[in-house]
């Protein structure tokens with residue numbers, strides 16, 4: 001574990017008390033409703049707030065007892081909701097600014113590779129005022145990475161973007177969790193964003209860690225609020241099996257079966273993440289012969305839990321070694337006489353690739 005610690009801070013009526021053990025790479029989302037303490041915790045990690053406790057990153061003590069490494073001495077990148085680029089400098093010089101501050105021998109990133117990762121090659125000669133919101137954020141992320149940080153902190157980097165800019169920047173953010181060797185801590189209160197981007201989740205509630213663990217496990221836990229949200233979803237890890245370039249569909253292998261999704265062709269074997277909403281999973285006892293739903297996977301019921309809505313139940317389905325959730329009515333569960341352990345079929349009315 002490369003980021004670990006216990007951080008405590010009191011601000012007015014609010015008290016943060018968070019114990020953290022985060023994986024050494026991949027994207028960790030700090031998730032929770034407004035006021036749960038996500039930004040406060042991020043600021044404590046950065047050293048912008050000085051709470052009590054200890055913090056260790058990559059084996060280095062950033063905070064312990066009276067020792068407190070100030071923010072300017074912490075090797076981290078911080079991306080804010082609004083990109084803060086130097087307005088008088090072209091993109092190229094904004095990027096060089098952070099890069100040059102690190103001695104050549106200590107650099108862990110390559111300038112051109114980072115520019116390519118964030119897709120900002122064509123923007124290098126522009127000034128920040130000539131960039132869209134999404135482009136500005138991509139430059140801000142590239143600039144943060146070029147300073148060779150040991151930890152990248154991102155505070156709702158898409159919060160101030162419109163839907164089109166969000167759609168434009170998402171694929172670049174998705175690349176981060178596979179391409180970066182350092183941990184990324186990403187604050188968000190949008191479940192769909194987290195389901196697309198995160199590998200690991202820290203669920204905050206009133207300043208405390210309610211649960212922490214791999215994303216795919218926490219999303220489907222019936223004892224946590226995530227699985228009961230209106231847009232609750234599970235994620236399946238899948239690989240490209242084949243493509244139909246004419247119809248623009250791809251076949252994916254996901255452990256227990258094959259899924260067909262609309263998607264431009266991708267090389268065989270490419271790993272992809274599929275997000276499936278609980279409300280889009282229909283349970284049937286036999287494989288449907290006369291349904292327009294294309295995707296149907298053999299499954300086994302692993303749990304039937306109450307849902308906050310009195311007329312609904314949450315059903316957990318094991319698909320190979322992965323899990324889906326389905327929200328169905330109590331009436332339907334009674335009619336089908338569903339019980340734990342029963343083999344069934346999961347029809348996916350919708351599935352989104354991420």
Ligand SMILES: Nc1ncnc2c1ncn2[C@@H]1O[C@H](COP(=O)(O)OP(=O)(O)OP(=O)(O)O)[C@@H](O)[C@H]1O
Pocket residue numbers: 011012013014032033034035036037038039040041189
């Ligand atoms: N300087 C301060 N003085 C008093 N209270 C504060 C201060 N800073 C933060 N708080 C309170 O701490 C709590 C947590 O705030 P924080 O911004 O960390 O939450 P958040 O989960 O990031 O929320 P959001 O999603 O709305 O950004 C809030 O109740 C906030 O009002």
